[in-house]
Amino acid sequence: MARxxxxxxxxxxxxxxxEIRTLIAHPMETGYRAGEDGAIQPRNLIRRFTCHYDDVxxxxxxxxxxxxxxxxxxxxxxxxxxxxxxxTWTGDKGFTQTETASLAVT
Amino acid sequence: MKWIVAGLxxxxxxxxxxxxxxxxxxxxxxxxxxxxxxxxxxxGMLWVQEGAAMWGRECARCHGDAATSMRxxxxxxxxxxxxxxxxxxxxQRLAAHQRTTPLAPESDALLSLESFVALQSRGLPIAxxxxxxxxxxxxxxxxxxxxxxxxxxxxxxxxxDDHAGQRLGGSTIPQAHPTGYPQYxxxxxxxxxxxxxxxxxxxxVRAEPFAxxxxxxxxxxxxxxxxxxGMRLEAPAVRP
Numbered sequence: 001m002a003r004x005x006x007x008x009x010x011x012x013x014x015x016x017x018x019e020i021r022t023l024i025a026h027p028m029e030t031g032y033r034a035g036e037d038g039a040i041q042p043r044n045l046i047r048r049f050t051c052h053y054d055d056v057x058x059x060x061x062x063x064x065x066x067x068x069x070x071x072x073x074x075x076x077x078x079x080x081x082x083x084x085x086x087x088t089w090t091g092d093k094g095f096t097q098t099e100t101a102s103l104a105v106t
Numbered sequence: 107m108k109w110i111v112a113g114l115x116x117x118x119x120x121x122x123x124x125x126x127x128x129x130x131x132x133x134x135x136x137x138x139x140x141x142x143x144x145x146x147x148x149x150g151m152l153w154v155q156e157g158a159a160m161w162g163r164e165c166a167r168c169h170g171d172a173a174t175s176m177r178x179x180x181x182x183x184x185x186x187x188x189x190x191x192x193x194x195x196x197x198q199r200l201a202a203h204q205r206t207t208p209l210a211p212e213s214d215a216l217l218s219l220e221s222f223v224a225l226q227s228r229g230l231p232i233a234x235x236x237x238x239x240x241x242x243x244x245x246x247x248x249x250x251x252x253x254x255x256x257x258x259x260x261x262x263x264x265x266x267d268d269h270a271g272q273r274l275g276g277s278t279i280p281q282a283h284p285t286g287y288p289q290y291x292x293x294x295x296x297x298x299x300x301x302x303x304x305x306x307x308x309x310x311v312r313a314e315p316f317a318x319x320x321x322x323x324x325x326x327x328x329x330x331x332x333x334x335x336g337m338r339l340e341a342p343a344v345r346p
Contacts, residue, residue: 003155007146025152028295069295070149 002026004099006087011104012079018103020051020059021074024089030065046091049073053103054083063091079105127337128271130280130345138292142344150221150290150342153214153297157222160215164204176226181233181339184328186240193243193324196220197299211318217297221288224341231338232285234331247329250322256313262326277346283334284327286343293346300327 003025012018024046031043043065051059058077077085082105090096131139141147161172169175183196200219201209209216234240251262265274266282273279287300294302301323305315316322 003152005146005151005155021146023147023149023152025149068292070152072147072149 002089002095002097004087004089004097006099006101008085008101008103010102011106014079014081014105016079017076018079019074019076020085021072022049022087023070023072024097025070026089026091026095028063028065028067028069028071032065042092044092044095046071046089046095048090050088051075051077052086052088053077054081055086058085079103081105125336127283127334128281129283129285129337129340131286131340131343133271133278133280134344134346138344138346142286142340148290148342148344150288150297150344153218153221153288153290154225154342156214157218157220157225160219161222165219172222172226176223178227178230178233180224180227180341181230182235184240184324184331185235186237192321193240193328195301195319195324195327196223197301198319198324212299212302214297217288217299220299221297221342224288224339227339228341229338231336232331232334234328234335240328243325244328244332247325247327250326251329256308256311258311260311262307282330283337284330285334285337286340286345288341289343289345291345297342300330 005023006020007022008020009018026046027044028046029041029044031041031045033041035041045065045067046063049059049061049063049071050057059075061073063071083103085101085103087099087101088096131142134142145151158172161169165172180196183199184193186192187194187199197211197216197220200223201211201216209219254261254264262282265279270279270281284300287303288297289303290296291298291303301318304323304326305318308315
């Protein structure tokens with residue numbers, strides 16, 4: 001399990017724009033660099049990030065070799081109803097991680 | 107009017123003379139400064155999070171809440187270890203404390219624990235202990251700081267005392283105050299200890315770097331802490 005940080009408000013008014021910021025620990029190895037032994041290090045990237053708000057996809061991003069290690073992704077969504085946000089990062093070497101956060105809408 | 111201006115200038119120059127020391131933070135771009143200030147953006151907090159989990163698993167049973175038991179601890183290191191009769195750095199202490207196999211230097215586990223402990227002293231002034239047993243080590247550290255080394259034949263002092271604030275290639279030469287370690291370096295895309303930074307500097311002047319945990323590094327860290335005494339700790343810092 002990689003370390004991940006999600007920063008967002010716990011509560012919001014209906015119709016508010018909620019800012020969500022995510023940070024995950026990942027090397028984002030490009031597949032082009034040589035290691036200390038001179039051999040090319042195999043590619044190890046997060047390829048896709050998605051956020052589902054009560055099973056509705058509200059944000060997704062494709063990530064590429066130019067993205068730095070420990071990618072930071074910030075986006076916003078509209079607070080519609082109280083529910084759960086599910087964040088998923090998937091990538092090379094079968095990498096997959098899911099985090100959840102709940103949002104209470106008044 | 108002239109007198110007032112002259113008086114103000116006098117006061118201003120006096121204030122600068124009182125503490126002309128600058129943390130590397132002051133020389134960064136506003137964007138990187140903002141990255142360090144905001145814990146939601148600072149990648150160092152990923153290591154802190156891991157360190158907090160380690161604290162809960164391994165340390166809390168004896169040391170309780172780190173916010174009280176570890177407050178100000180990072181600001182006092184390196185300090186004298188009575189068991190081995192030598193000064194130790196914070197990393198050395200944490201790596202070996204109550205472990206049969208010490209944590210490897212520069213390992214993720216050690217950097218995580220160290221950054222979590224260092225975070226508990228954020229905002230506190232660096233307070234090197236006034237222990238007479240440390241004095242000879244500190245003096246050797248200062249000699250090391252002023253000793254020329256490597257193919258380029260540079261000492262630390264030649265850049266960081268004599269030419270601080272000027273530029274080396276594209277970047278500003280900092281005054282080399284260890285205010286934010288362990289710190290996240292964007293260049294390395296990783297958390298790094300002060301000793302990794304020092305080894306990188308030694309590579310830069312084409313000297314053979316000391317090994318991690320070498321006594322020379324402890325002495326140098328002692329001198330650097332004295333040189334930065336009173337400056338605020340800002341770990342986990344972000345540096346370009």
